Each structure stands twice: as C-alpha cells, then as structure tokens.
Amino acid sequence: MNRKVIGSILIIFLLSVLVAMYFLSSSRSDNQTLPNGVKEDGESILNLKAEASGDRPIKEFKLTAKESDWKFDAENRVQAWTYNGTVPGKELRVQEGDYIKVDLKNELDVPVTIHWHGVILPNKMDGVPGLTQDAVQPGETFMYEFVAGDAGTYWYHSHQHSSEQVDKGLYGMFIVEEKEKTYAVDQSFILDEWAVNSEKESMSNMAGMMSGSMQGDGEADTKEMYDTYTVNGKTASEVEALVLEKGEKARVRLVNAGYQQHRLVFPEGTMKVIEVDGEAVKGTANSSNVLEIAPGERMDVEITQKKAEPWVISGVDSPENSPGITIPVSPKKGVDVTELKNATTNQSEAIMEGTSAGSEELIFNEEPEKVDVSYTMDLNMGMNMGEGMVFQINNDTFPDTPPIRVEEGDVVKVDIKNSGRLNHPMHLHGHRFQVASKNGEKYDSPIVKDLLNVKPGETYVIYFKADNKGEWLFHCHDNNHADRGMVTVLDYEGVYSPFGLDGKADNQPN
Structure with a gap:
C-alpha cells in the first residue's frame, strides 16, 4: 500500500474522530460538565428502548410548577413552590399497567423537573437534571411518559436543586393501584417539616448539629433547621381525618417528604406494616405499635378500627412550641377532633422500621455467590x-x-x-x-x-x-x-x- 493511500486512510480516520467528538460535545450546553468518571461514549440514553403505550389505558395529567400562598392552619402560612397550587401537589392515582403521560409546565422563575421516586422507568424519564434531561426552564414544558409497571406507593418531586425545591413544597403522591383493590378505604398521608417562624439554619453552622450528634441522635441537623411539622400540608387539627367505622380496615399510605425521620405511635393492636418502598412484606402483625419512617421512605400499613370514638396517630417528637405529627382517625365524618391533638398512647419498646420485615418476593433467593x-x-x-x-x-x-x-x-x-x-x-x-x-x-x-x-x-x-x-x-x-x-x-x-x-x-x- 503506497504512502498516498495510507495518508488518505489516516485523514479519513482523523476526520471521523473529530466529527464524533463534535457531535458528542455539541450535545451539551456551554460550560456543562460530567460527573467524575462518567464516560462520553456508546449509545445515548435518549435512544435506549422504552416500552410504548400500545393498547394500554393512557392516563394523562398536567402539573404546573408555580408559587402559591399556602396556609398550614389559621396562623401559619408560607410562600410555597407547588405543583398545581397545593401542598402536596395533586395526588396521581393510576392502575398497574397504565401508560402515564404527565405534562409539566414551569411557571416559576427557576428551572424545575419531576423525579418519579421509586418508579422503575426508562432512564430518560427519571427527571434528574444534568444526567437524564436538562432542567425545564421558566415558561417551558416537558412531557414525562412511562408505564406504571408495578403496583405500590410512590411519590414525585423536583430533582433540580432539590434541597430547596422539595423543601418549598414541590412534591406529591403517585399511587399505582393493583388491578383488584383489596381495601375499600385507601388513604395517603405525606409527612414534612418546615421552617415557618425562623430562617432555615445554615448547614455551614455546625454548633447545634455537632452537639446533638455527639449524643448519638443522628437527627441533630434537621431538629435545628425546622420548627413546624405537617401532614398533607396541614398542621395538627387541620389535618383531614381518616374516616373508619368500628371493625373496618384501611390501607394507609405514608410518605416522608421531609429530611427528618419520624416515629408514629398507634394504639396497640391497630397497625401492621404491609408494604415498604412498594414491596409487600410479611409477618408484622402485632409486632410493634411504633413506626419509624425515614426521609424519602414509603410505608403502607393496615389499620383496624377498634374504637367507636375518635383517636389519633401521634408523632413521638414535636418541635418546640409547635404541634407535632397528628393524623386523626374517626368513625364518621364531621367529628371535632381538635381536643385529640395532644393524645398519647403506650409506646412499644420494639420499633418497626424500614428493614424490620422481610419481603414476600426477593431479587435473590440466596445470597449471590458470584458478584460481578x-x-x-x-x-x-x-x-x-x-x-x-x-x-x-x-x-x-x-x-x-x-x-x-x-x-x-x-x-x-x-x-x-x-x-x-x-x-x-x-x-x-x-x-x-x-x-x-x-x-x-x-x-x-x-x-x-x-x-x-x-x-x-x-x-x-x-x-x-x-x-x-x-x-x-x-x-x-x-x-x-x-x-x-x-x-x-x-x-x-x-x-x-x-x-x-x-x-x-x-x-x-x-
């Protein structure tokens, strides 16, 4: 092979490399960078195969991110960032196997996204700015599409600067129901913390955190930052009651949208855990009446109404000079539960937490011998x-x-x-x-x-x-x-x- 031919082949090869590098680099905005070690070769995540709608039922929703004046109760209100004007945002309920289309419109003056927490979906629909999409700019829209493949309790929230945006209220419930429902009463509650009467403590201020952490608390930072606890965006007596007649059972879906773990106390013998992070669990009946739910975690419990009078599910910890977590349970609508807000019940020494019960279905029946x-x-x-x-x-x-x-x-x-x-x-x-x-x-x-x-x-x-x-x-x-x-x-x-x-x-x- 003569030198001219070899030279031509080398020129063509170099041009091919330069063209490939151009298209890879030009797919990014100016000054964008990748996380450490993430390579820029192979197939784009935008081209990965995703399940089409086919003949599935299609469920369509519109969510608008905007600023809203939100009242926790008669005395406390905040300027929240919301989906569709409420905290939490609109509850999205679908059935297993539905094809989901959610049109996000951004009316805030900052970029936003939606992450579908816990949902197994195509990577390009995960809502992580800089990794799976560009953040949705003010005035722009983005369509999320995926199959609701697994029944369970999930939630959605912004993943753009989420330490601020979730804290301001950009979240809501996403529930995938089984094709055959097993509970006539099925209600959801999102727990959260807010800094209403004081500025959110800076993470760079170590004094309170470090003194608390020395005590083995593990929650010192969040206790320093927040002064108000909410359930479904409301405090104490403003929380809508779970209506349950004596002898009736209910499925209660709990999500912790805050950054502090919460312990909830139930009357003895009324609660058992049935699902954690969208996975059914076994063997929890009467094992404890105290439930610990971590930030971001979802826990579904079955509640049995054993009383003819109203009662409450109570949070163990309360902010100073502010009501704590309170979920009223009443045998009928219209019952005044305001006097129940400080009700207490005996706490079990055992605590049901996220790993207390085994899953009914496992990924591995035995611990893997071969690890890649x-x-x-x-x-x-x-x-x-x-x-x-x-x-x-x-x-x-x-x-x-x-x-x-x-x-x-x-x-x-x-x-x-x-x-x-x-x-x-x-x-x-x-x-x-x-x-x-x-x-x-x-x-x-x-x-x-x-x-x-x-x-x-x-x-x-x-x-x-x-x-x-x-x-x-x-x-x-x-x-x-x-x-x-x-x-x-x-x-x-x-x-x-x-x-x-x-x-x-x-x-x-x-």
Whole structure:
C-alpha cells in the first residue's frame, strides 16, 4: 500500500474522530460538565428502548410548577413552590399497567423537573437534571411518559436543586393501584417539616448539629433547621381525618417528604406494616405499635378500627412550641377532633422500621455467590474551607465521587458504612436492591427496597441486578446532605448522557 493511500486512510480516520467528538460535545450546553468518571461514549440514553403505550389505558395529567400562598392552619402560612397550587401537589392515582403521560409546565422563575421516586422507568424519564434531561426552564414544558409497571406507593418531586425545591413544597403522591383493590378505604398521608417562624439554619453552622450528634441522635441537623411539622400540608387539627367505622380496615399510605425521620405511635393492636418502598412484606402483625419512617421512605400499613370514638396517630417528637405529627382517625365524618391533638398512647419498646420485615418476593433467593461488581460506600462528614460542612462518599463530594461502574446483567454488591454522626437515607434510582445483612448479621428474611436509612456506625450489605441501562443517581435523601456532596452515579458501560451539570440550563441534580 503506497504512502498516498495510507495518508488518505489516516485523514479519513482523523476526520471521523473529530466529527464524533463534535457531535458528542455539541450535545451539551456551554460550560456543562460530567460527573467524575462518567464516560462520553456508546449509545445515548435518549435512544435506549422504552416500552410504548400500545393498547394500554393512557392516563394523562398536567402539573404546573408555580408559587402559591399556602396556609398550614389559621396562623401559619408560607410562600410555597407547588405543583398545581397545593401542598402536596395533586395526588396521581393510576392502575398497574397504565401508560402515564404527565405534562409539566414551569411557571416559576427557576428551572424545575419531576423525579418519579421509586418508579422503575426508562432512564430518560427519571427527571434528574444534568444526567437524564436538562432542567425545564421558566415558561417551558416537558412531557414525562412511562408505564406504571408495578403496583405500590410512590411519590414525585423536583430533582433540580432539590434541597430547596422539595423543601418549598414541590412534591406529591403517585399511587399505582393493583388491578383488584383489596381495601375499600385507601388513604395517603405525606409527612414534612418546615421552617415557618425562623430562617432555615445554615448547614455551614455546625454548633447545634455537632452537639446533638455527639449524643448519638443522628437527627441533630434537621431538629435545628425546622420548627413546624405537617401532614398533607396541614398542621395538627387541620389535618383531614381518616374516616373508619368500628371493625373496618384501611390501607394507609405514608410518605416522608421531609429530611427528618419520624416515629408514629398507634394504639396497640391497630397497625401492621404491609408494604415498604412498594414491596409487600410479611409477618408484622402485632409486632410493634411504633413506626419509624425515614426521609424519602414509603410505608403502607393496615389499620383496624377498634374504637367507636375518635383517636389519633401521634408523632413521638414535636418541635418546640409547635404541634407535632397528628393524623386523626374517626368513625364518621364531621367529628371535632381538635381536643385529640395532644393524645398519647403506650409506646412499644420494639420499633418497626424500614428493614424490620422481610419481603414476600426477593431479587435473590440466596445470597449471590458470584458478584460481578463490588463497591464500598463510606458515608462521612468533613469540612470545606469555602463551603463549611460537607457530606462525603469515599472522602469525595459530588460531582467528584467515584461512580459505580457496571455492565448490563451484572450482579452488584455494595458495602455501605456510615462513619459520620448523622443519619443518611440512601436512595438508588431506577433499581431495587436486596438488603442482605446489617452490622455483619445476615437477615433471616431479607428485604427489597430502594432506600436504606443508614445510621451512625451502621454497616449494611446490599445486592442488586444491573438490569435498567442508563445513568442513575445513588444519593442521600436528606437532600440537605445531597446538596453538600453525598451523591454518586450508577454508570452503565456502553451508554452516555448527552446532558451535563450547570451550563445554560443550570442543571443542579442535588
């Protein structure tokens, strides 16, 4: 082969490389960057195959992000950021197998998105700015489309600068009902905390947090930040009662949209957990009357009405000079429950939390012998001279945290350890994982989840299958911690995101 031919081949090859680099780089806005270690090769996540509507029932919704004057009660109100003008936003109820279309319109003066928390869906519909889409700019719209494949309790919220936007009220319930309902009474409640009468405490102010964390509380930071607790956007006596006649049973869906764990106390013998993070669980009847729900977690309970008079589900902790979590339960409508707001009940020493009961269906019937990818996740706290307190994964903060690199079909093992002094509810997007052990002790009945509350000093081993191609977040759902670094990416080989952080779209996924 002569030199001219060789030279021509080299020129063609170099031109091909330059063209490919141009199209990859031109898919990003100016000044956008990728998280650490996420490659820019292979197939775009926008081209990954997604299930079409076909002959499925189509459920369409419109959600408008806007600022609204919102009243918690007669005395307390805030300027909230809302979907459709309410806190929480409109409850979206669909049936298993429906095809969902949600048209988001942004009337705020900042970019927003919608993340479908806990829902298994195509990566491009996950609502994470800079990873799965550009944030929806003021005045613009975005259409989310996916199949509601698994019945269960989920919720939706903005993932753009979520430490602020979820805190201001951009969230709502997303419920996928089974094709055959098993409860005539089915009601949902979202728990949250607000800074109403004081400014939200800065995360860079360590004094209150560190003094509380030394006591082993794990919740010192959120207790310093918030002074008002709400249920469905209302406080105490303003909360709409669960109406349940004596002898009747109800399904109660609980979501913690806040950044503080909450413990709820029920009269003895009235509550059993039936589902956690969208997965049915077994063996919880009469095991406890205290329920602990972590930030971002969903827990469904069956309540049996054993009384002929009104009563309340009570929160254990209350802010100073403010009512705590209160959910009235009444045998009929129109009953005055205002005098019940301070009612108390005996607390069981045992506490039902997110890993207390095993799942009915497992990902792995036995702990996997062959693991394709192992990842150690050390959760810690540190100080940054420019930002104050930061929250780290393996001594780095996002976007510099080491990603979890997988190939489709891999079995993945993650060893999680909390080396810090605060609780970290870790949430994995687009997948469910199986919790195999805690503090070195294997679970007799493992549980399948997508969020795990890791308290100071605790260690867990989890497994999952890499069975949903894309670029997915794995982060702390105390979004104040995520905002200060506790985020990483589950990065599939052979795919890339055409989006990036910051830039013209101001993509802020944490």
